[in-house]
Amino acid sequence: MQLVLEKRAERSNTIALISPLIAIGLTILTMVILFAILGKNPLLALHAYFIAPLTDSYSLQEIAVKATPLVMIAIGLSLCYLANAWNIGAEGQFLIGAVAGSWIAVKTQGTDAGVWVLPVMLVLAAAAGALYALIPAICKVKFGASEILTSLMLVYVADLFLDYLVRGPWRDPHGFNFPTTAEFDPVATVPLLIEGGRLHLGSIIALLVVAAVAILLGRTIKGFEIRVVGAAPRAARFGGFNSNQLIILTFAVSGALAGVAGIIEVAGPIGHLQPGISPGYGFTAIIVAFLGRLNPLGILIAGLFLALTFIGGEQAQIAMKIPLDVTKVFQGILLFYVLACDSLILYRFKLVFPNRQVARGAG
């Protein structure tokens, strides 16, 4: 008797719907076992991870703050991925957006520049992110260069460019040589929404982006085009859709969104430009995009869920002395189960009994 994976005749919509739930269930089960092995009370540990952060407004705000860049970048990436354009360099577009926006903040520092500063920063960040994303897109369309490689490599270029700026021309003259700009002026800072918390306007912008893309994909011809080009390239060609044009468009939009996420992070929670402004948001957002099944609402939920594991992981470290590594194991296990369960959408398990006749004939 043998257990084999067999391709389904067509994709199972039921499984597609419940597979994330199965994955979360299996993750929790695995974590319970892991906690028990570590000698921690599994119920209390799960409580610290998933329930405690949801019970007070401070943690809820922090979840939103953490999820904001993830969701914003992942939404842009989902457009690319739906159109079969593989933008892996959102991290770089995030950094370039942050740099471009910070330029205004640094140049207007200490002047009596008015409320126009922040809006201009946002627009510049979007433009810079989009332009930066267009480099791999144009290389792909014109020369057939792999956008996966070029967009990824441009991340390091952006990283070093930012590094150069904060070490050289933009360095805080009173910062003892440490690589950082001075703190941004209030007009160059993203306003907070709740007194005493860190929730900022960026979270609202992220929600607007989610809504806008949901409408784009669900209600417009362009959205339809994106989905058709990705799902059925041949059909799209017959339909007269220009896939090259879509690669350019989706890359530009995702670059712009990553750029805006970058400047919001810098002008929001951080307050100045420095190296290491992103703990890998551009890459984590790829996970968020797929965890959310490239669906705007799904991405919103996935982003919040991933943020919850970060905040919960910290609270578990504090409350139960559970090492940080366990949080990372936890995130890894979750992704593993999601991918594993997703294979059940197109495949199914089947028990195969060896054919005795053949066996005898061979023997």
Next chain:
Amino acid sequence: MRKSLLALAAGLLLAGSVSAASAADKLKVGFIYLGPIGDLGWTYQHDLARQALVKELGDKIETTYLENVPEGPDAERAIEQLVRAGNKLIFTTSFGYMDPTLKVAKKYPNVHFEHSTGYKRDKNMSTYSAKWYQGRYIQGLIAAKMSKSGVLGYIGSFPIPEVVSGINATILAAQTINPNIKVKIIWANTWFDPGKEADAAKALIDQGADVIMQHTDSPAAMQIASERGKLAFGQDSEMIKFGPTTQLTSILDTWGPYYIARVKAELDGTWKSEDTWGGLDSHMFAMAPYTNMPDDVKKLAEDAQAAITAGKLHPFKCPVVGQDSKPVECKGGANLDDGQILGMNFYVKGIDDKLPGK
């Protein structure tokens, strides 16, 4: 069955809250770490000090740490999480936590903060650091004696004054032995990245350096020097097991006595915001045993250590000559004053390199 499970769950939750209540009597002390506690360098030493603290005052305090906290937007949240978990004294142990610590300190005036290696303070935020340049001076003497090629390899982290003053102290000491000593400097632009640190060590050795010194936190450079049969200095912690025939000595961060003193002050209600910058005399750091060197070099090092500890020898004794061949203004009488060292932003003469950003 179901009922008993629920009862069990309730019991467990109750047990949790009871233990929380008994812990409330103890002073809660929090720590924010830059690396993993197993980095065998910077963070490892801070955690050793935390363990010493627990050993000394464990019946009166409860400690909590968050490790691997990046110096970006996550730091402020991590610090605030510790405050919200009831910690009353919080040590943030890296330069990059300076602004986040200050922000949280302003928000919670009744909580006390201790920030390591920074320069911003508040009425509830102290700073503490060590005069590592004293140890670097001793290393410079040893390096010049032990180097056959006359070329030292230096792995820098960030060109901040703490690191720059270390490089200068090393070279000033080395020049007293060998006036033509050369130093090659590579900036790793990180505090902890074993891969980058190893690459830097390889590049330095390829450029002729035969003594490797580092201001980054992992033992990677020590391992490379060991593989290539060169000599090296450890950093932050004892790294001799990564190079038993390689390590000359190592600057050991010994935060334990300071942490114990500060927590005692907090327990007594005498804690106040201060700036502590201790050297060999106040045991803010120590030198690992002098190994893999002849007795005369060992004696030279020990004598220098004794002289620095006694205040008879100052690494930045005037005149200190800059790269432009002009002596630097001598604000401290016989030597540069603390402010000049804390803000050091120049290379001394003899360093054939340009300070980044200059």
